[in-house]
Amino acid sequence: MFVIHTFVLVIDNMACLRQTITMAEEAIYKAFGRAVATRRRKLELTQAELAARVGMSRASVANIESGRQSVLLHHVYGLAEALKIAKISDLLPAKPSNRENTDMIILSDEEVTPRAKAQITDLIANALAQRGAKKAGS
Amino acid sequence: MKADPEKARKAARAIVRDFGVKGAPVPVERIIKSKNIVLQYAPLDEDLSGMAYIKDGVGIIGINALHHPNRQRFSAAHELAHHELHEREIRKAVHVDHGFRMLLRDDVSSQGVEPLEIEANAFASELLMPNEFLMTALRATGLDIEDDAGIEALARKFRVSSSAMRYRLAGRF
Numbered sequence: 001m002f003v004i005h006t007f008v009l010v011i012d013n014m015a016c017l018r019q020t021i022t023m024a025e026e027a028i029y030k031a032f033g034r035a036v037a038t039r040r041r042k043l044e045l046t047q048a049e050l051a052a053r054v055g056m057s058r059a060s061v062a063n064i065e066s067g068r069q070s071v072l073l074h075h076v077y078g079l080a081e082a083l084k085i086a087k088i089s090d091l092l093p094a095k096p097s098n099r100e101n102t103d104m105i106i107l108s109d110e111e112v113t114p115r116a117k118a119q120i121t122d123l124i125a126n127a128l129a130q131r132g133a134k135k136a137g138s
Numbered sequence: 139m140k141a142d143p144e145k146a147r148k149a150a151r152a153i154v155r156d157f158g159v160k161g162a163p164v165p166v167e168r169i170i171k172s173k174n175i176v177l178q179y180a181p182l183d184e185d186l187s188g189m190a191y192i193k194d195g196v197g198i199i200g201i202n203a204l205h206h207p208n209r210q211r212f213s214a215a216h217e218l219a220h221h222e223l224h225e226r227e228i229r230k231a232v233h234v235d236h237g238f239r240m241l242l243r244d245d246v247s248s249q250g251v252e253p254l255e256i257e258a259n260a261f262a263s264e265l266l267m268p269n270e271f272l273m274t275a276l277r278a279t280g281l282d283i284e285d286d287a288g289i290e291a292l293a294r295k296f297r298v299s300s301s302a303m304r305y306r307l308a309g310r311f
Contacts, residue, residue: 035181039204042184090179090203106231116183120232123200124191127176131196 030067031093034115037065039083039091053082094122141253143260143311149222150264162271163297166215169265170199175221177214179203188213190220191232197221208299212262219261224254263311267296267303281307 040050051061054075063069064079071079080088105121112120157169170177175197182202187209189200199217201210216235220228227233235255275295281288286300293303305311 031181035204038181038184042204085203086207087179087203091181094180108227108231108233109236112186112234113183116186116234119180119182119186120189120200120234123178123180123182123189124193124198124232126180127178127198127200128193128196130178131176 026067028093029064029070031119032071032091033065033067035091035093036061036079036083039085040065043083050079050082054078094126139253141256143256146219146223146257146261147264150219150261151268153222153265154268159268162267162275162295163211164266164268164271166211166218166266170214170218173197173218173221175199175218177201179210185236187235188217189232189234190217190224190228192221192225192229206299208293208297208302211266211297212299212302215262215265216258218265219258220254223257223261227254259311263302263306266298267306271296272306 036050040047045053047061047065048058051058054061055078056075060069060075064071064075076088076091080091083091085091105117105124107117107120153169154164157165157172159165167177176199178198178200180200180202181204182200184202184204186202187205188202189198191198191200199214199221201213201217203210205213213235217233220233224233233254235258275292279288279292281292289303289307290300293300296303298306
């Protein structure tokens, strides 16, 4: 019983922590979760199999994938390794604040999902920021 | 616009030559960077392979980081083709590519593929699997198109997917 009690407390703690984050920050965890889920399915792993490789519970993997749980840094490393992602940055979503000045982009294919459009918008913002930083540095 | 895959292959051959590439695998990432294009990897939806765009004079290639590295190489070469051949189009709008879903369609439906994609695939295939290098490799070992292990070994050498290699050998790019 004691164990179950502690577990409930931990969940409560987590819920408290999550109340302090903004919508934009929540989007980071959702995007990270989707990247994990997409990659996991690609490797044809179940949530339980991935959990075993990383050393966490299946419920934690499910929560991370749905963006309900703020992932811990050592879990990010573990997940990247278990998902055979060479560079951790490949699993990380873009900083949400980068999105502002590229909201007006036009896509060649308007049938892409809003989520894909957001991913592409982020990617472009990051690329432009990277080039901007290079110019400023030179 | 009618597709001109031969023009695309010619452009790819010129790059391989100008870059002084001596053999497989062709360093597509270095070629892209040498052209001052920003190459960016990010997790994208499964059906997206990549994108090409020129914004305020900055050339951008985006690749789905969740795909297999060899598939990423083909996507990168495909997007480079849009920069080399379709500059006008990718200045106007972000060009989004869905990759192999289209390549793996049968002959009848793939006739509906846009000319831009036919050219980009021809370019990418010639860039990563240059005819000259392919002939050298085939002369050394010989190859039966039904020989799966042989095709996989060849694909590994060129660092492309085996389906890309099969398409190339069947002359369908």
